[in-house]
Amino acid sequence: MQMTLTINGQNHAVEAPAAALLVEVLRDQLGLTGTHIGCDTSQCGACNVLVDGAAVKACNILAAQAQGAAITTIEGVGGGGGTAEALHPMQQAFRTEHGLQCGFCTPGMVMAGLEMVRKHGTTLTPELVTHELEGNLCRCTGYINIVKAIVAGAAAMGEMAHA
Ligand code: FES
Ligand code: FES
Secondary structure, three states: OEEEEEEOOEEEEEEOOOOOEHHHHHHHHOOOOOOOOOOOOOOOOOOEEEEOOEEEEOOOOEOHHHOOOEEEOHHHOOOOOOOHHHOOHHHHHHHHOOOOOOOOOHHHHHHHHHHHHHHHOOOOOHHHHHHHHHHOOOOOOOOHHHHHHHHHHHHHHHHHHHO
16 A cells, blocks of 8 residues: 655655554665564564654554654654764763663664653653663663663753753
């Protein structure tokens, strides 16, 4: 079927099966491979994207269902280009706090952090972040620095908002 998806501020017309998952269309048709697939049981959160600002597992929603919504992938977070200057504060915090090792889970973790700020504001406790991270799996880090990164990233977002 023909569908139009609004991703990172741009409209994309795509032809995909009605049963195509959003993550499949993002990766396979649009080349947005920063959204990862880490499981087939909707448990890992590596595929998190923002749909109208809320974190959604892109393996758990049909692309067709996302029509009409503003979708943000990790490519649309921050200023783009991948330079340190262009990183979103939440991305920068993962860098500063060593919140990643292989990086496979990181896009989904960043999205989870942004979702926490949306839900709880920019002052987050490690306990809250740990609780909220239950939908995201990391095979490398032991989570301690991921939690630190999200707390720090949220605080940095708060500082920017008040600057
Ligand atoms: Fe979507 Fe694992 S790939 S939750
Ligand atoms: Fe490797 Fe999280 S950093 S899976």
